[in-house]
């Protein structure tokens with residue numbers, strides 16, 4: 001390991017008076033940057049923003065009517081892409097919050113639909129006004145993608161999200177045309193499967209987006225333990241839903257080890273096409289490392305990089321940082337890095353913390369060769385493909401090879 005390695009830090013971007021600059025950057029990234037002017041008051045135990053110290057953010061003041069007009073005018077200067085959905089809420093240079101807690105949010109969503117010709121998507125744990133939200137979806141067909149974060153309806157709800165809307169309210173939100181997709185997770189036996197049946201009974205049209213949550217830095221121990229219990233229950237919970245034959249589209253997407261395995265053939269074929277030499281060092285996170293070591297042993301020098309920045313059980317090559325890589329390298333003169341690592345929302349050639357490849361090379365003395373084919377587009381396509389519940393059950397849960405994959409040692 002390198003000694004006295006400087007921690008790689010991105011240059012600072014903003015001063016506290018720059019908040020309009022932050023709004024513009026978010027809008028340039030396709031976001032509608034409303035702000036509550038404070039951290040999210042819902043304080044869910046599983047929130048991935050509990051520790052977001054790895055990236056520089058600024059808390060713009062609570063959005064005023066004047067700010068809103070500035071936002072709407074700026075967005076209207078952008079060309080309309082019929083397949084783009086503008087996301088309510090900045091989350092790159094601002095902290096993610098549930099924006100339906102802003103008293104004007106419903107009104108401004110309506111303004112957006114009325115005064116622009118663009119589409120909108122939003123995520124909320126359910127703080128929307130019923131029946132207004134159902135009425136808007138009917139009035140503007142195809143322009144709203146509403147992802148309802150149900151999380152769980154059962155016995156762990158109070159522990160995980162004590163300040164979220166009641167189950168009764170969530171069911172009213174689900175009862176109608178508004179919700180495009182409901183996301184909820186396994187925490188134990190009869191959690192995700194019971195929720196799937198309850199949601200499907202009231203709404204057979206919305207997509208059921210399921211899986212389990214990954215503990216990351218900042219999440220407390222008991223919540224992390226519950227998430228891991230959920231991971232252990234995922235296969236049986238998924239099989240129960242599969243056997244129930246619900247009419248909804250059903251997906252299991254959220255865990256990297258599953259995604260990597262289900263997409264193993266594509267990962268191997270793109271890797272083969274890179275024509276690397278046996279001694280070429282290539283960096284990757286845990287699951288991709290396992291796949292390549294299992295199926296392409298000794299074709300290159302695989303460097304498993306823990307997601308130290310995000311911490312917890314994170315396992316994602318796209319979310320590796322250059323600092324994570326710097327902590328792991330030893331005597332390499334050069335390394336290959338997948339392009340997706342430095343194609344984050346913070347800009348070209350930057351990782352999720354805003355550190356550039358040039359910073360890395362300057363501070364470590366290790367040369368970088370980017371694997372351009374392994375880009376964000378490839379990674380995103382993989383994330384969404386093969387993620388149906390049916391595929392998860394047949395190609396993961398019921399695949400005997402999975403036992404070997406799950407127990408495959410990282411030091412092999």
Ligand code: SF4
Nearest residue numbers: 040042043044047097
């Ligand atoms: S509502 Fe969303 S942003 Fe707010 S604490 Fe919960 S998960 Fe985090």
